Amino acid sequence: MLEKIDKRLRAERFRQRLAQAMANTGTTQSGLARMTGVDRSTISQLLKGEGARLPNAQVVGECAASLGVSADWLLSLTDNPERAEDIVANALTLTEAPRALVDEQIFDWHQEAAGYKIRHVPAGLPDMLKTNDMLRWEYSPHLGRTADQAIGASEDRLNWMRSSSSDYEIAMPMHEVTSFVRGEGYYRGLPDDYRLGQMDNMRRLSEQLYPRMRIYLFDARQLFSSPVTIFGPLLAVLYLGRNYLAFRDTARVQGFTEHFDTLVREATITTRDFPDYLSSLD
Secondary structure (H helix, E strand, O other): OOOOOOOHHHHHHHHHHHHHHHHOOOOHHHHHHHHOOOOOOHHHHHHHHHOOOOHHHHHHHHHHHHHOOOOHHHHHOOOOOOHHHHHHHHHHEEHHHHHOOHHHHHHHHHHHHOOOEEEEEOOOHHHHHHOHHHHHHHHHHHHHHHHHHHHHHHHHHHHHHHHHOHHHHHEHHHHOOOOOOOHHHHHHHHHHHHHHHHHHHHHHHHHHHHOEEEEEEEEEOOOOOOOOOEEEOOOOEEEOOEEEEOOOOOOHHHHHHHHHHHHHHHOOOOOOHHHHHHHHOO
């Protein structure tokens, strides 16, 4: 519900906010007059006038557009100076995603969320838990020599997690792990020694990094999730294949968080059972 403001107070706030927007953008009275197509004396009157009189809608709109703020903010109808289109643009962004999920953008998001819990549903096995052999087998066919960069980035992410104050929760569908262990589907053709080394690595890290890192397995016949990472309350990022779709508005981030927490709450294999479950699949 909007606050009911006295006309004189609204007019005074308009003058204050107009002056603030001009100062923030380094705009002079003459400059604003040129941008809006009104006389300089009119701009001066807008800033120094008294009483409850406000300019007409066209002048308010021209001032707002020229200064990159919303007309609603100038008129005290909102406390957010951003224009609606800017709010939408900042709340939802599309970023190019490389094949390996260990790129600089993802790492930057991790660092931005330092101190917050990070929730992750990977597209396959989590890259930062993969052995070098596994990363080369998976990424060399399309990354070539840059597979070594993926290895370095994976190690950086793991080292960051060891030293960070962030908790890390990973939720995966059970069939992803069983397919890997049995060398089926996507993992067909994976050498046995790579597979066994990868299993040992996941077991070791899941025990070594607990409770800072917790892994859960859910039954995809009952629950479904697209690959997504939720960086605390800051943003949620969906992996689309060629792009990341990043959401920063609070309501959507909270929605993704609740979705992930459902995966954890209804997990078939909990984090304490994960190492033994891997062993049972040998």
